[in-house]
Amino acid sequence: MFHKSKAVFYSRLLFVFILIGVFLTLMMLLHNKHYLMFSFMVLLCSILPAYWKFEKQPLTTQTLMFVAILIALAVAGRVPFAALPSIQAASFVIIVGGVSLGPELGFVTGSTTALVSNMFMGQGPWTPWQMFAWGLMGLSAGLIGMTKLKKSLIFMIIFGGVWGFLFGWIMDLWYALQYVSPMTLKSFILAFASSALFDLYHGLSNIVLIALLYRPWEKLFTRLDRKYRFLPTKQNKGMD
Known part of the structure; x- marks a missing residue:
């Protein structure tokens, strides 16, 4: 039964990724027109896994409030540092x-953070790609949260550092596909290499914040959940 539910989860997740890929491709084919519409399409896709998971066990008000607070914190951790490229706390909060919260709500938290924060920093054709990148970051962190690896500070530091580069590579892919012409292997590599320093800054900021704050935040969430029970049941067992 467990393996069957796991297979269903991954098959649904694959469907969501394919759907997002279709929307991102359509946006590029339309020369970045209607990017805001496609941003909301990506947001809808990110909500689907959470809807499927909780359709028989509705989310509590406390859980929804906690998700909203995390999104607000992630936005607050990004906007003030807009003048410092890739130096922000949004990724730490999403991780x-x-x-x-788990992969489903982690996906929602990441994608919504990009959409909401860009209301302050400026919307554009990059928004749906940032939504996908940060959503994928939250989803993968949720998968880690279902294992014992989340207890290893060293692993989480490495995880955050790697995601500093993965996020940049996803955005580099958008830039290369949209603006690099002619598309050759050399120009493709140069498009990725040009942002290497910013990706390094992003990874280092994740590393520093996780090293300093991951343990205190995890303990805080555990204590608050014991009192208010706002985390999904499966995650409670993992964190107690």
């Missing part, structure tokens, strides 16, 4: 939120 910790994903570990605590």
Whole structure:
């Protein structure tokens, strides 16, 4: 029964990724027109896994409020540092939120953070790609949160550092596909290499924040959940 539910989860997740891929491709074919519409399409896709998981066990008000608070914290951790490229706390909040809430709500937290924060920093054709990148970050953190690896600070530090580069590579892919012409192997590599320093800054900021704050935040969430029970049941067992 467990393996069957796991297979269903991954098959549904694959469907969501394919759907997002279709929307991102359509946006590029339309020369980035209607990017805001496609942003909301990506947001809808990110909500689907959570809807499927909780259709028989509705989310509590406390859980929804906690998700909203995490999104607000992630936005607050990004906007003030807009003048410092790739130096922000949004990714740290998304990672910790994903570990605590699980892959489905981690996906929602990440994608919504990009959409909401860009209301302050500026919307554009990059928004749906940022939504996908941060959503994937929250989802993968949620998968880690279902294992014992979340207890290893060293692993989480490495995880955050790697995601600093993965996020940048996803955005580099958008830039290369949209703006690099002619598309050759050399120009493709140069498009990725040009942002290497910013990706390094992103990875280092994740590493520092996780090293300093991951343990305190995890303990805080555990204590608050014992009192208010706002985390999904499966995650409670993993964190107690």
